[in-house]
Amino acid sequence: MAQTFATVSYKELGFVNTKEMFARANKGGYAVPAYNFNNMEQLQAILTACVKSRSPVILQISKGAREYANPTLLRWLGRGGIEMMKEMTDKPIPVALHLDHGDSFELCKSCIENGFSSVMYDGSSLPYEENLRITKQVVEYAHQFEVTVEGELGRLAGIEDEVSSEKSHYTDPNVVEDFVKRTQVDSLAISIGTSHGAFKFKVKPGEAVPGLRFDILEEVEKRIPGFPIVLHGASSVLDGYLAMINKYGGKMEGAVGVPAEQLRRAAKSAVCKINIDSDGRLVMTAVIRKVFGEKPGEFDPRKYLGPARDELVKMYMDKNQTVLGSANRV
Numbered sequence: 001m002a003q004t005f006a007t008v009s010y011k012e013l014g015f016v017n018t019k020e021m022f023a024r025a026n027k028g029g030y031a032v033p034a035y036n037f038n039n040m041e042q043l044q045a046i047l048t049a050c051v052k053s054r055s056p057v058i059l060q061i062s063k064g065a066r067e068y069a070n071p072t073l074l075r076w077l078g079r080g081g082i083e084m085m086k087e088m089t090d091k092p093i094p095v096a097l098h099l100d101h102g103d104s105f106e107l108c109k110s111c112i113e114n115g116f117s118s119v120m121y122d123g124s125s126l127p128y129e130e131n132l133r134i135t136k137q138v139v140e141y142a143h144q145f146e147v148t149v150e151g152e153l154g155r156l157a158g159i160e161d162e163v164s165s166e167k168s169h170y171t172d173p174n175v176v177e178d179f180v181k182r183t184q185v186d187s188l189a190i191s192i193g194t195s196h197g198a199f200k201f202k203v204k205p206g207e208a209v210p211g212l213r214f215d216i217l218e219e220v221e222k223r224i225p226g227f228p229i230v231l232h233g234a235s236s237v238l239d240g241y242l243a244m245i246n247k248y249g250g251k252m253e254g255a256v257g258v259p260a261e262q263l264r265r266a267a268k269s270a271v272c273k274i275n276i277d278s279d280g281r282l283v284m285t286a287v288i289r290k291v292f293g294e295k296p297g298e299f300d301p302r303k304y305l306g307p308a309r310d311e312l313v314k315m316y317m318d319k320n321q322t323v324l325g326s327a328n329r330v
């Protein structure tokens, strides 16, 4: 029987796990946004945008974010976010607090004991049986507390915290059923051609980026019908913000992301969680560069972090409304 509390239960804090969110997203043909945060302004923007657009949301904390901000402070920020949301609306939206790319059982356990409602164990760089064994161990622990678990099969190109790989290793549809059955994970991240960061594809100016491998996604869906699929590395690297960065002294020529149309297509399928971090980083950088470019004497952090936060709200609302389809679902 499921135990009802961990050291700190996410339920008491006002978070939800991803079970119901994903069931609704699958049925409704949309994807729940999973936005990363490292600081107060990003968290404020994510929650404000999702409350305003009436979208469920997954707040993601990576291992790197914990190290940057301090794990205790960051999770208390998350909790503070729930309290802030209650003041913003009398109809709170569902919010999950999720560990992004957990790389050990101990890290996942620590998050579960400290109020996370969902964790990812990323063993995608390990041999299959080893990935399976540790993912299963995380699931067995997490499910005692009704915390949901995301696993990963197939490797994304680029950096996944300390896990890096030079080229993309697509998910093998032949093993997904075995992995899901034996681990009992609640969702599965797959590799269909995306990668982390702002330089996802090598293309010449004016050339179209290669399409995602929807054929692999379809094969996966056939093997595990209706099972929640997660897409990492899903930032679009929005042109306007990139141009702003380059205009105000940045150097990000050649940055390119996943086109919005491809994400829309994915969101309508079994993909019910879409991870976006880099687009938020680009927005903050663009606005802060612009403020400094136009007002070189500015030195009050509120005068550059504030406008960056306002722009983040707009970007996240637009994602929910026009890309993921998660707006007005709660």
Ligand code: G3H
Pocket: 036, 062, 063, 064, 065, 100, 101, 159, 160, 161, 196, 277, 278
């Ligand atoms: O998947 C990677 C996320 O964007 C988190 O990145 O490890 O630099 O916090 P980070």
Ligand code: 13P
Pocket: 036, 100, 101, 195, 196, 197, 198, 231, 232, 233, 234, 235, 236, 275, 276, 277, 278, 279
């Ligand atoms: P992006 O770098 O494309 O934003 O991907 C973020 C991500 O996958 C977080 O887990």
Ligand code: ZN
Pocket: 101, 160, 196, 232, 233, 275
């Ligand atoms: Zn990721």
